[in-house]
Amino acid sequence: MAAASILAPLKLMGVPGSPYTRKMLAVLRYRHIPYRLLMGGSGGPPEGLPRPKVPLLPTFFLPDADGVVQAVTDSTPLIRRFEREYPDRPIIPADPALAFIDALLEDYGDEWLTKAMFHYRWHYADDIARAGEILPRWTGMKRSEAELATMSKFISERQISRLYVVGSNAVTAPVIEASYERFLKLFSAHLEAHAYLLGERPGSGDFAFFGQLTALTHFDPTPMALTLATAPRVYTWVDIVEDLSGLEPGDWLDLKAPQPTLKALLNEIGRTYVPVLLANGAALMAQAADFETTIDGQRWAQPTFPYHGKCLMALRAQRDALPAEARATVDALLAGTGCERLFT
Numbered sequence: 001m002a003a004a005s006i007l008a009p010l011k012l013m014g015v016p017g018s019p020y021t022r023k024m025l026a027v028l029r030y031r032h033i034p035y036r037l038l039m040g041g042s043g044g045p046p047e048g049l050p051r052p053k054v055p056l057l058p059t060f061f062l063p064d065a066d067g068v069v070q071a072v073t074d075s076t077p078l079i080r081r082f083e084r085e086y087p088d089r090p091i092i093p094a095d096p097a098l099a100f101i102d103a104l105l106e107d108y109g110d111e112w113l114t115k116a117m118f119h120y121r122w123h124y125a126d127d128i129a130r131a132g133e134i135l136p137r138w139t140g141m142k143r144s145e146a147e148l149a150t151m152s153k154f155i156s157e158r159q160i161s162r163l164y165v166v167g168s169n170a171v172t173a174p175v176i177e178a179s180y181e182r183f184l185k186l187f188s189a190h191l192e193a194h195a196y197l198l199g200e201r202p203g204s205g206d207f208a209f210f211g212q213l214t215a216l217t218h219f220d221p222t223p224m225a226l227t228l229a230t231a232p233r234v235y236t237w238v239d240i241v242e243d244l245s246g247l248e249p250g251d252w253l254d255l256k257a258p259q260p261t262l263k264a265l266l267n268e269i270g271r272t273y274v275p276v277l278l279a280n281g282a283a284l285m286a287q288a289a290d291f292e293t294t295i296d297g298q299r300w301a302q303p304t305f306p307y308h309g310k311c312l313m314a315l316r317a318q319r320d321a322l323p324a325e326a327r328a329t330v331d332a333l334l335a336g337t338g339c340e341r342l343f344t
Contacts, residue, residue, distance in 0.1 A: 011049075013040035014058035015138050017131075017219070019117060020075050020110075021058040022242075023211030027079060030202060030244040031089045039139060045071065075211075076106065079204050091204050093252050097326040097333075098198060100318055101255065101262075104269065104339065105197055105205025107311050112273040113212035116180040119168035120216065120223040122160045127220045132156040134219075167276070167302035175295050179272045180216070180223065181230065186268055188231035190261035197262070200250025202241065210241040255329050263337065270338020276300060277312045278341065284309045312342065319343055 010028065014021030014037060028035045044051055045059060052059050052071035060072045062081075072078060083092050093099045121127050136143070136151035143151070163169065168176060187209070196202045197209070216223040217235045227235050253259060275293045283291035283304045292301045319342075322330060334340045 009034035009036045010060060010062070011036050011038065012058045012060045013038040013045050013049075015039060015135075017135050017138060017215070018057040019114065019211035019215055020056070021211075022214045023110075023207045024058050024060075024075055024078065026210055026241055026244070027082070027091065027204075027207050029242075030207075030247065031082065031086060031091065032245060033082065033086050075208075076110065076204075079106075079207075089249065091202055091207065093198065093203060095252065095255075095326070096322050097255055097329040098203075098252055100322060100326070100330050101266075101333065102198060102203040102205050103318055104315060105203070105265075106208040107315060108269045108273050109205060109208025109210075109212055111308060111311055112179075112269070112276075113183070113209065113216070115166045115168060115172075116176055116183075116223065117212045117215045117220075118159075118163060118166045119173065119176045120180075121220045122156070122163055123168060123173065124222045127222050128156055128160070130219070130221055131159075164303060165305070167300070167305075169302065171299055171301050175272070175298050175300055178296070179268070181226065182268055183265075184227060184231040184234055186261070186264050188233045190265060191233050191237055193261050194253070195250070197265075199253040201247075201252065202244060202249075206241060210238060213238045214242075255333055259333070263333065266334060266337040266339055270334075270341070271296065274338050274341055276302075277308055280304055280308045281312045315342060 010033060012021075012024065012035060014025070016022070025035070025037065027033075038046060040046075040057065040059070044055065045061070049061050050069060050071040052073045054073060056073040058073070058075070060078060061069050062072050064070050079091065083090055093102055121131050132152040132155065135155055136148050140148060140151060190197070194200065197205045213234065217227040217238050218224060224235075253262070272295055275295050279291045279293035279300075284306065288304060290301065290303050292299060294300065319327065319330065331340065331343075
């Protein structure tokens with residue numbers, strides 16, 4: 001494999017307001033993978049580049065096994081592909097137990113923290129106003145104010161109407177907000193002991209957290225104010241993770257040693273995300289359109305979400321594939337957190 005520094009830059013399309021775009025750009029910077037960012041939006045990719053099957057950002061334009069350029073969007077498999085193709089500065093631990101915990105943390109960041117991101121952005125008037133003003137300008141700087149006003153109205157109405165997709169509604173709002181407030185305190189406490197989630201170097205979970213937190217801590221007024229008041233350490237961490245290209249990676253955690261702050265974060269995952277994953281999975285099996293569960297004694301209700309079913313199956317498959325010693329390490333760490341319910 002040629003060194004990344006002499007390879008052609010990866011080409012991707014994204015926008016600053018996309019947490020997953022920010023996630024992947026931070027991954028590429030840390031890993032010293034050259035790239036070219038194409039500012040994109042609803043208009044699709046530039047002429048000559050393929051369109052993704054599902055229009056999501058970021059969109060990477062990568063060759064398949066036959067050398068044909070394809071449009072690829074899902075950040076989790078993209079990270080794993082880049083781990084194979086670019087050997088330097090990996091973000092997935094070689095130790096299989098650590099790699100599993102990293103995958104669980106990444107899944108929580110991508111799939112639960114995103115609920116808080118969408119909720120705060122499109123639930124409160126100040127946040128709606130700011131997003132409506134700024135988002136259309138990222139891809140329409142030269143448009144007239146009248147055109148931007150039309151785009152702002154369209155984007156805001158469309159996103160508010162789709163809040164149900166991520167599970168933000170009148171029933172779930174208190175659960176989401178209480179969870180984000182707990183998360184801030186727990187993550188801040190963890191950062192007092194460790195620079196990153198799994199030690200002194202970032203894993204894929206760190207970049208998943210970072211992507212959602214770029215919006216929650218640095219863009220949307222309501223959660224930003226909450227973060228600054230509750231956990232300025234988390235706000236600062238987001239600034240740092242934006243560009244880790246100069247970081248000299250340290251050591252991963254030893255999961256066999258006591259890890260109280262990591263365990264506290266896993267308790268939060270077991271308290272909130274796990275019940276949703278399990279109830280959603282059962283609803284998918286029953287071919288139900290909606291599901292309900294209980295989190296902290298409060299009702300949670302939302303439409304079933306097929307992608308969460310894939311997440312659940314992927315986590316179960318990865319745990320099942322662990323060597324016996326690694327599985328024992330993982331099970332010991334997860335015991336009592338609520339996360340163990342995913343595998344029983």
